[in-house]
Amino acid sequence: MLFSEANQTASSYKVLARAYRPETFEDLIGQEQLVSSLKQALSNGRLPHAFIFSGIRGVGKTTTARILARCLNCETGPTITPCGHCGSCVAIKEDRHLDVIEIDAASRTGVDDMRELIEAGRYKAVSGRYKIFIIDEVHMLSKSAFNALLKTLEEPPPHLIFIFATTETDKIPTTILSRCTRCELKRIDNNTLAKHFADIATRENATISDEAAQIIARASDGSVRDGLSLLDQAITTSDKNVDAQTVNTMLGLMDKATILPFIEQILIADTKQALTLALGFYKNGANPQKIVEDSLEAIHALATFQFGESEEELPSYVISARNDIEHLAKRSNTPQLLAIWEHLILALTEIELSPSPLLALEMAIIRLCQTLKEQQLTSSSPNTPGEDQRKPQGPTQQISTTIAPVTAVSIASPIQDDPVETITVLPKTMEEILNLLIEHKEVLLAEQVRRDIRPIHLNGTTLQIALHTNADNKLGQNLSKALAHITGDSWIIDVQTQSVNPTLLEAQKMQDEALHAKLLSHPLTQSAMEIFPGSDVRTLLKH
Ligand SMILES: [Zn+2]
Known part of the structure; x- marks a missing residue:
């Protein structure tokens, strides 16, 4: 009567979980530390009279308890390697060993059940060395049941061993806990x-x-x-x-390609739409961590796509969603993707630490869109007079203020080998030139442009520059050739002997330093640094 329900619980496990239930310590996965201390206790023969196995559901608590029972009662034992085929081992496996009794405290909470069990515990083992009581969900016992148990734990008969299993150690009275050897089963990675x-x-x-x-x-x-x-x-x-x-x-998880419209909203920094889509994923069963992980994968795909990675290197869904990815890759630039990547990595940590993962995700989206908006502003808006004089003057701003906006649209020349690109809007700033080069996979040239060119003036397809002292002296020529190829217009690159203007790289560094200093003094940053000691806001601003 007392034990029938435990058997019922055991047989209602899913088929695979039952068929592959570990029978030896070697079969257990992810619990190396626990196994090693149990083996040690078995080997030196100093066994405690009560164990308490704690851990999340389904992690192997009662399985470990049964393995321990076999170790103790195997006819070749006590041993750390039970034989698996003696009468005792087989009986434990088939839930019919007279001395190994497993009960579910969730359905046996009362003091009478406990008294019945304790009474049975007074008699010596019938067929094995030890009488072993495995009590699952022990935290469910009533207070009086715990009290009845306590008396036995205070003066345990030498043949009796208790193995308690619980998901909630904090609900067990300390008087009980203090008389047990505690074993924690780890969440399996x-x-x-x-x-x-x-x-x-x-x-x-x-x-x-x-x-x-x-x-x-x-x-x-x-x-x-x-x-x-x-x-x-x-x-x-x-x-x-x-x-x-x-x-x-x-x-009920989302197909990975459905993350792409979300990425698109992030790229155009549309906070409201991005939040709506994220909430939609969440309602469809995707957890916030999964949403961020899929986004990271998509950003990685976009970046590799921009650098002309071969298709074999890309995840399969990217290939099937090729058109969407191509579209997004064209609309984004590397600095943007890097910034999104870093924000998403940060979001993963925050989601993990936050009591409300969804709120953490939403805040991360808001912050990310805000950063991207600011990034767009600082890279495209001209300086207004009277603005903070300490703000570094990037070459972008200089060029923007010295020339009228160019809206010329040129028809591509027949030399162009990419049939998709039929029209190209002429770049209006040095940064746009840089982005154009990156979009067209001129990565090495783009890096040289960023590092070695001091822009002076841009008017239509005439660009006046000076070169950094370490620059390749063919840089002007190469840039002219590449721009002609991309835009279909011929370009004049007028290389002056010198200029005091900063390169794009230098300008970016100055801007970062200024922003970094400003952010460091902001109260929000101060509190963030307290939450994440050792964190550096600079990594978020690098791009
Ligand atoms: Zn055996």
Whole structure:
């Protein structure tokens, strides 16, 4: 009567979790530290009379308890390597060992149940060395049940061993805790879980993609049992061929390509739309961490796309969403992508630390869009008179104020080999020239332009510059050639012997320093530095 429900609970586990339930310490995953101390206790024969195994659900608490029971009662033991086939080992496996009793405290909370159990504990073991009581969810016991238990724990008979399992140690009276050896089972990390799921899929003659195994691992949140239930379901619904799409559909997660419209709103710094889309993902079941992780992956794809990475290097969804990615890659520039990347990395930490991950995500989006807006302003607005004189004068501003806006649209010359680019708006600032070069994958040239050119004046397709002392003396020529190729117009690059104007790189550095100093003195930054000691706001401003 007392023990029938425990058996029922055990048999209602999902098929895979039951079939692959570890039977030895070697089979347990992710609990190396605990296993090593249990082995040590078994080897030196100094066993405590009560253990308490704590940890999240499905992490292996009762499984570890059963392995320990086998170690103690195996006919070849006590041993750290139970044989697995003696009468005792088999009986424990089949939940019918007379001396190994597992009960679920959630359904046996009362003092009478505890008294019945304790009464049974007074008699010596029938077939094994030890009588072992495994009490799952022990925190559910009533106060009087705990009191009844306490008396036995104070003077335990030598043949009796208690193994308590709980998800909530803080609900257990300290009088009980202080009489137990506490063992904490760790939440299992995603890579270990993913590898475990892939192994089990193989043993089930099923295939599973790395991505699918990772998604299941993330969704199971450190719990092997939850993960195995998901894997079970995925193998069944996919007819033994588990891919990311199957798992996403099963979990109600979004298809990764749906992140792209969100990235687009971020790129144009539309805070409201970006927030709406993020909330939509969340309502559809994607957690904030997943939204940020998918965004990071998309940003990485955009950046690699801009640098002309071969298709094999890109995630598969990027190839199928190629047009969207290409569109976004054209609308974005490397500094923007780097800034977004750094903000998203920061957001991951904040989401992890925040009591409300959704709020942390929303605040991160607001901050990111704000930064991008400011970035756009500082790179395009001319200086207004009377503005803070200490603000560094970037070459961009100088050029913008000295020339009238150029709106000329030129028809591409037939030399151009990219058929998509039929019209190109002429760049109006040195920064736009730089972005144009990056967009057209002239990465090395762009770097030289940023580092070695002192811009003096830009008018239409005539650019007056001076070169940094270390510059390649063909830089003017190369730039003229590249711009002609990109815009379809011929360019005159007039190289002067010298100029005091800063290069784009120097201007950016000065701007960063000024902004950094300003931000450091801001009260919000001060409090952020207290929350994240050692953090440097500079890394956020680098771009
Ligand atoms: Zn055995």
